[in-house]
Amino acid sequence: MDIQTTKLELLRIILENENAEFIQRVSDFVKKEKNDFWDELSLSEQEEIKKGIQDLDKGKRVSYESFLNKIS
Template sequence: MDIQTTKLKFSKTILEDENSEFLQRVADFVQKEKNDFWSELTLTEQKEIKRGIEELDEGKRISYESFLKKIS
């Protein structure tokens, strides 16, 4: 079954179902799956990632080999 057929069948099931508990579970599942990993990171982790991106944008880079030597 292709993805479009699956979507249509799923949509039909949702539209025809009157079980509010089932619909809430589906809604909760969809929301959980849509959560962006960014919001699950700590502020410290977010700041470190932003700092790393800024450094890359400024041209501050090292080769992978240099990095490996540095941490070994």
């Protein structure tokens, strides 16, 4: 069975199922399996983002034009 056929079969099973508990378990499983981009970042990338958020929370901001001048 190829992947597309398997997906369609799973969809058919879900659509035909009226058991709320089953649907909830499937939903929970899918949510758990979904990759979070945060987990794919390195620790240094995560720290940079956290620092940026802290800076923004403290009111430290740079205008877009200033940023463009800095990087060009």
